[in-house]
Each structure stands twice: as structure tokens, then as C-alpha cells.
Amino acid sequence: MQRYSGFGLVKHALGHHENWERQWRNPEPKKRYDVIIVGGGGHGLATAYYLAKEFGVKNVAVVEKGWLGGGNTARNTTIVRSNYLWDEAGRLYNHSLDLWKGLSQDLNYNVMFSQRGVLNLGHTLQDMRDIQRRVHANRLNGIDSEVVTPGQIKEIEPQLDISSRARYPIMGASWQKSAGVARHDAVAWGYARGADALGVDLLQNTEVTGFKIRDGKILGVHTNRGDIEANTVGCVAAGNSGVLANMAGIKLPLESHPLQALVSEPLKPILNTVTMSNHVHGYISQSDKGDLVIGAGIDGYVGYGQRGSYPTIEHTLQAIVEMFPMFSRVRMNRQWGGIVDTCPDACPILSKTKVKGLYFNCGWGTGGFKATPGSGHVFAASLAKGEMHPIAAPFSIDRFHTGALIDEHGAAGVAH
Amino acid sequence: MFYIFCPYCKEHREEEEFHARGQAHLMRPSDPDNTSDEEWGDYLFFRNNPRGIHHEMWVHSVGCRKFFNITRNTATYEILETYPMGEQPTITAATPDVRHEQGVQVADGGWQTVGARSENKALNEEASS
Ligand SMILES: Cc1cc2nc3c(=O)[nH]c(=O)nc-3n(C[C@H](O)[C@H](O)[C@H](O)COP(=O)(O)OP(=O)(O)OC[C@H]3O[C@@H](n4cnc5c(N)ncnc54)[C@H](O)[C@@H]3O)c2cc1C
Numbered sequence: 001m002q003r004y005s006g007f008g009l010v011k012h013a014l015g016h017h018e019n020w021e022r023q024w025r026n027p028e029p030k031k032r033y034d035v036i037i038v039g040g041g042g043h044g045l046a047t048a049y050y051l052a053k054e055f056g057v058k059n060v061a062v063v064e065k066g067w068l069g070g071g072n073t074a075r076n077t078t079i080v081r082s083n084y085l086w087d088e089a090g091r092l093y094n095h096s097l098d099l100w101k102g103l104s105q106d107l108n109y110n111v112m113f114s115q116r117g118v119l120n121l122g123h124t125l126q127d128m129r130d131i132q133r134r135v136h137a138n139r140l141n142g143i144d145s146e147v148v149t150p151g152q153i154k155e156i157e158p159q160l161d162i163s164s165r166a167r168y169p170i171m172g173a174s175w176q177k178s179a180g181v182a183r184h185d186a187v188a189w190g191y192a193r194g195a196d197a198l199g200v201d202l203l204q205n206t207e208v209t210g211f212k213i214r215d216g217k218i219l220g221v222h223t224n225r226g227d228i229e230a231n232t233v234g235c236v237a238a239g240n241s242g243v244l245a246n247m248a249g250i251k252l253p254l255e256s257h258p259l260q261a262l263v264s265e266p267l268k269p270i271l272n273t274v275t276m277s278n279h280v281h282g283y284i285s286q287s288d289k290g291d292l293v294i295g296a297g298i299d300g301y302v303g304y305g306q307r308g309s310y311p312t313i314e315h316t317l318q319a320i321v322e323m324f325p326m327f328s329r330v331r332m333n334r335q336w337g338g339i340v341d342t343c344p345d346a347c348p349i350l351s352k353t354k355v356k357g358l359y360f361n362c363g364w365g366t367g368g369f370k371a372t373p374g375s376g377h378v379f380a381a382s383l384a385k386g387e388m389h390p391i392a393a394p395f396s397i398d399r400f401h402t403g404a405l406i407d408e409h410g411a412a413g414v415a416h
Numbered sequence: 417m418f419y420i421f422c423p424y425c426k427e428h429r430e431e432e433e434f435h436a437r438g439q440a441h442l443m444r445p446s447d448p449d450n451t452s453d454e455e456w457g458d459y460l461f462f463r464n465n466p467r468g469i470h471h472e473m474w475v476h477s478v479g480c481r482k483f484f485n486i487t488r489n490t491a492t493y494e495i496l497e498t499y500p501m502g503e504q505p506t507i508t509a510a511t512p513d514v515r516h517e518q519g520v521q522v523a524d525g526g527w528q529t530v531g532a533r534s535e536n537k538a539l540n541e542e543a544s545s
Pocket residue numbers: 038039040041042043044063064065066067068069070071072073074075076077078079080206207208209236237238239240244259260261295336337338339340364365366367368369370371416
């Protein structure tokens with residue numbers, strides 16, 4: 001693998017950038033692997049990378065029906081934070097945040113992780129009580145988090161309307177300073193390049209169409225490019241997890257919904273941080289390119305079309321204008337949708353299944369981008385050892401029968 | 417944007433007047449005292465999530481405020497029928513012409529993917545070779 005560096009950039013500039021090495025191979029599928037990962041999004045690629053790098057499992061294939069990172073990984077609004085309420089979720093997301101901090105160096109790939117902080121606004125007394133409770137829980141778990149007043153908010157994000165004239169006046173916020181955003185595509189590409197260099201086969205345009213299961217054990221997958229064998233298969237397919245589970249005769253407590261995002265025309269730097277509001281229901285940040293990156297809630301119905309409805313766009317922009325009246329005449333450039341796999345308790349599923357050797361990592365719904373490194377890491381550990389990693393264990397699918405739910409609807413908020 | 421026929425108002429109205437309320441025809445366990453954790457969990461949390469024909473409950477929230485059901489294709493978003501509460505759908509994933517026209521493969525063979533290989537029950541088992 002050619003290492004990237006400032007020196008390399010200068011060197012390749014002299015050659016008009018025509019001699020860069022390809023970032024990964026495009027191999028033919030082998031007959032057999034030790035582990036097959038279904039789904040080449042950020043989580044699947046991270047799983048493969050950590051399997052090869054940290055757990056010594058190098059005979060791995062990532063089977064992706066389209067191109068790498070073309071699912072929700074390419075469609076999300078890139079918010080990274082870890083201020084979740086419950087211990088289990090806090091541990092999972094904070095493990096991820098710790099990995100984010102060194103990710104560009106680890107991958108030798110600039111994932112543009114920018115810790116510009118996240119504000120979660122409160123507009124009612126109940127909002128503020130929930131925020132205080134969550135911030136206290138965060139601090140007990142060693143997660144940096146504080147409650148800020150409207151005055152402090154104004155210093156952090158001057159353009160936010162904190163006046164009492166607003167329809168939903170801002171009473172305060174939670175503030176996680178170490179949170180921020182990252183470049184979503186770079187995360188997928190960085191993990192892909194790293195995994196490929198360690199010998200992982202990245203099989204694009206390869207769709208899993210069924211599973212080989214005998215005596216309750218997984219033996220491999222059927223694909224449009226032939227059958228591939230493995231005794232360990234991990235499905236990391238976001239919105240399509242239910243479709244895959246169905247092929248294996250497993251039911252998941254998931255529903256797949258469209259979730260949309262929008263970006264505006266590029267503007268001069270105007271926003272310092274990420275601002276989210278559960279109550280008026282929208283969130284916004286500004287990309288390094290200058291466009292406002294905007295999102296809100298899911299469409300209420302189950303849908304697999306990677307687009308969303310117009311009423312949802314309208315609601316989203318109403319929320320943004322409520323928070324930032326000055327943006328009322330900004331024009332939107334693009335809008336798109338992804339299919340998110342929402343889970344009843346707004347927490348993911350990292351779990352074994354009744355089919356031995358078949359694992360699922362899904363249910364990240366509207367907020368899994370932030371978890372990409374941590375999810376990949378603990379899932380890889382679980383696949384390598386055949387036992388769920390302690391951080392992953394509470395997220396077993398069994399919790400929907402035992403009742404040990406991890407209710408993160410409050411922290412998941414406007415979803416992300 | 418959906419244009420939805422309310423079976424009570426007997427008119428097509430815009431999506432904005434309605435709210436989606438999840439899977440239709442869910443039956444609460446009839447004997448709660450003798451219902452296992454497994455059955456309660458299934459009832460509360462596990463839903464059909466098909467890529468294809470789905471039966472879902474909607475409410476005409478700013479119209480007549482009544483609940484009714486829709487049969488809809490979740491991949492093409494086409495609404496195939498709407499029908500009042502208490503009635504059964506006339507179109508299901510098993511309806512032969514729906515299967516062909518919509519290219520939907522149904523759960524009976526462990527299949528739901530649109531555009532995948534043709535349905536085959538044996539696919540989930542190891543072929544004896
Ligand atoms: C609009 C939007 C905004 C979001 N904003 C945020 C945010 O701000 N912060 C945050 O933390 N999260 C956010 N999310 C959620 C986040 O994007 C996801 O949770 C995360 O990216 C999921 O990653 P993944 O790798 O599991 O899934 P994906 O990237 O979707 O990858 C799954 C892959 O599986 C492949 N696949 C599916 N079926 C098959 C098959 N049969 N065979 C082979 N391959 C298959 C797909 O092609 C896809 O590439 C947002 C999501 C959306 C849609």
C-alpha cells in the first residue's frame with residue numbers, strides 16, 4: 001500500500017496526479033473464506049478491517065451488492081457524538097468516539113474528523129429536565145457533556161435565535177465539545193483501503209441472494225456471482241437487514257424507513273458547530289465546502305425507495321428557519337434519502353442468531369455513522385472469538401423477549 | 417407524495433392529511449395470563465418489514481379521523497388498495513399477478529428481494545450434492 005503523506009502529495013503534483021496507485025483491488029470471489037461480511041458500508045468495512053488488523057483473521061470477504069459505501073454511509077449527515085443516556089449505549093458510542101480521535105492516523109487516510117461540538121437544544125421545562133438527566137448520566141460515564149444557558153449558546157453559535165420572540169424559545173442545551181462531524185465517504189474508503197491492504201477481498205456488485213444453512217449452521221451465501229462458503233457470516237446491511245434476515249428465516253424487530261437530508265448552496269463560513277433540536281425537530285451544520293447540511297425525521301411509513309416525501313422536506317426546513325430565521329432565503333441544492341433500519345428502543349442490534357455462525361449488526365437506524373469505528377471493532381472481536389464482545393453483549397436480539405430494552409429515544413432525538 | 421383514497425370519505429386526498437401508523441392486522445394476545453415472554457415480545461416489537469407488498473394502518477388524521485388499511489408496495493410505493501378496519505386485503509404478496517407485475521418474491525420461500533434470483537424454497541437449504 002502506498003502511504004499518503006504531504007511529501008507524496010507534492011511528488012504526485014509534479015506528475016500531474018496521474019500516477020496514484022489504485023486504493024483497492026477488485027478481486028474475483030474465492031470459493032471459501034473464514035468470514036464473510038455482507039454489506040460494504042462503513043460498518044461492514046470497519047468490521048473487516050479490524051478482523052484483519054487486530055484479530056488476525058485475514059481470509060475475509062466483504063460482499064457488497066452495489067459499490068462500497070453507497071448506502072447510508074454515503075447518505076448521512078455525519079454527526080458524531082456520544083452523549084447517550086444509558087450506560088450500555090454510552091459505552092458503545094464513547095468507545096467509538098475514542099477510536100475516531102486517532103482514525104486518520106490509524107488508517108493513513110484523512111477522514112476529516114472535526115470536533116466542533118454538538119448542541120442539543122431544549123425548548124420546554126421537560127426538555128431541560130431530560131437534558132440535565134442525560135448530562136449527569138454522561139458525566140458519570142466519563143463522557144464530556146455539560147448544560148449550557150442561552151447566553152452561553154449565543155457565544156457558541158451566534159446566529160441561533162435565542163430571543164424570547166421565537167415560537168419555541170430556547171431555554172438551554174446540552175453541549176458536547178468533543179463531538180463533531182467527519183467526512184463520510186473517506187471513512188468508507190479509508191477502511192476499504194486498509195482492509196484490502198491486509199488481504200481482505202472487497203467484492204463489489206455482488207448481491208447476497210440467500211444463505212446456505214444446514215442443521216442450523218451457516219455454511220455460506222448464495223450470490224449473483226456464485227456460492228461462497230464460510231462458517232462465520234456477519235450481516236451489516238442497514239435498511240436491507242430485514243430482507244436478509246428473512247432469507248435466513250429469522251425475524252428482526254426492525255422497520256425500514258426513508259430518511260432524507262438536504263444541502264444548500266455553498267455559503268461563507270457561518271456555523272461553528274452542529275445544532276440539533278428534538279423539539280422543533282431539525283438539525284444543521286455546515287460542511288467544509290460551505291453548504292448547510294440539514295436533516296430531520298424519517299418518513300412515517302415503511303419504504304425501500306431511497307427517496308423521501310415532500311411534506312417531510314417542508315417540515316425539516318420549517319424547523320431550520322425556526323432556529324435560524326436568517327436562513328429563510330437560502331436555496332437548497334440537493335436532497336436525497338437513505339433507508340434506515342429503526343429499532344423499537346432506538347438502539348442497535350449486535351447479536352448472534354438462532355443460526356449458528358450467522359450474526360447481525362443492524363438497527364443503527366438514523367444514528368449509526370458516529371458508531372462506525374466502535375461498531376466495527378466490537379463486531380470484529382465478536383466474530384473472531386465466537387462470543388459477543390462485552391460492549392456489544394447488551395445489544396443482543398434477546399432483549400426484545402427478556403424486556404431488557406435500552407431506551408435511547410431521548411438521546412436519539414431528532415434521530416442522530 | 418401519496419394520493420390516498422380514504423375508504424370512509426370516499427375521496428382521494430393528499431398524504432399530508434394522513435398519518436402512517438404501522439403494520440396492519442396486529443392481534444393482541446387473547447389470553448394475556450397465559451402468554452409467554454416470547455409471544456409478548458413478538459406482539460410488541462417484531463414487525464413484517466417486507467421489501468414488497470405490505471399491509472399497513474393509516475389514519476385520516478385531519479379528515480374524518482378514522483383508521484383504515486392500505487396495501488402498498490414498499491419498493492415501488494404503489495398503493496394497491498385501501499380498505500376499512502375489520503376487512504381483509506384482497507391483494508396480498510401471494511396474489512399471483514401481483515407477484516409477476518411487481519416482481520415481488522414473497523416470504524414463503526424465505527425471499528423478498530426485488531430483482532434477486534427467482535424464488536426457490538430449496539435455496540435456504542444446502543443442496544445435496
Ligand atoms: C439522511 C441520513 C442522515 C443520517 N445522519 C446521521 C448522522 O448525522 N449521524 C449518524 O451517526 N448517523 C446518521 N445516519 C445513519 C447512518 O448513516 C447509518 O446508521 C450508518 O451509515 C449505517 O452504516 P452501515 O455500514 O451499517 O450501512 P450502509 O452504509 O447502508 O451499508 C449497508 C450496505 O449493505 C449493502 N447490502 C444490502 N443488502 C445486500 C445484499 N443482499 N447483498 C450484498 N450487499 C447488500 C448495501 O448495498 C449497503 O452498501 C443517517 C442516515 C441517513 C439516511
